[in-house]
Amino acid sequence: MSRLIHHSKPYLSRFLSLASSRNGRFLSTGADTSHNNSTESDRVEEAETVNIPPPPTEKLLVLGGNGFVGSHVCKEALTRGLTVASLSRSGRSSIQDSWANNVIWHQGNLFSTDSWKDALKGVTSIISCVGGFGSNSFMYKVNGTANINAIRAASEEGVKRFVYVSAADYGVVNYVLRGYYEGKRASETELLTRYPYGGVILRPGFIYGTRRVGSMNLPLGVIGSPLEMVLKNAKGLKKVPLIGPLFTPPVNVTAVAKVAVRAATNPVFPPGVVDVYGILRYSQQKSA
């Protein structure tokens, strides 16, 4: 756009003249030297067209953004200025906080890719917080198959980065919950295959924070926080055969959210597995 600007106010002309002398690209003065010098800067005839590229747009899709971890991820991403969308079977979160109004809530089921393909439009990165417990076959499906579907659809759509919230090994517990762990590991393998450079796997142990159950807030930090203090300094206990993994320190949900958002948006965040100690370390860094 270019337009003519005529005026005679001296203060405005001085401002424009100053601006033009500082950066000739933005304004040009049409000084008419046949008139006296005092009118030289009184006329600004043309403002040049300046093409300023729009700021880079980053759009994050949080799979399971209405869940415990997912809602903290959405909130963290919004505070970092990202465009944030969520996808889950029930759609909009029941959370009434004002930040929830800034999330684009999609409804869809990861088992049927057609039901959520539209949610992938314009997405630059994904964080999957989809998982669950139940029978072994159910756990394999929701922790494995559902996420594998998501990883495949995302890579086909050209989404650049994908972060999967997985889980730490718990030794003997792994056998009892084998559908859960086999599903997690199958998703991890798919992620590392499809996203060798932009795939990050977070493996927290117990995640604490305030969890909403219906209309109630459950303060899991009451147990999680002191346990974290004790166990994060007792790394040696983890090496005890069979029961060692039970000493994995719990981690705060806000720490998981911070690291997940950073891993999803920072192109130099190292791909691969981040264990609970890595999550604690990254979350304490200033840029996390």
Ligand SMILES: NC(=O)c1ccc[n+]([C@@H]2O[C@H](COP(=O)([O-])OP(=O)(O)OC[C@H]3O[C@@H](n4cnc5c(N)ncnc54)[C@H](OP(=O)(O)O)[C@@H]3O)[C@@H](O)[C@H]2O)c1
């Ligand atoms: N909480 C912990 O202590 C902990 C510890 C280690 C690892 N993790 C892992 O962290 C992740 C998040 O855990 P969380 O505690 O936040 O779980 P959560 O509160 O139960 O959230 C699970 C989310 O997944 C969505 N979901 C489930 N099935 C889906 C499907 N077929 N299609 C689309 N969305 C689906 C749910 O929403 P809808 O029901 O509306 O679909 C919900 O938003 C899980 O993978 C979990 O295994 C959790």
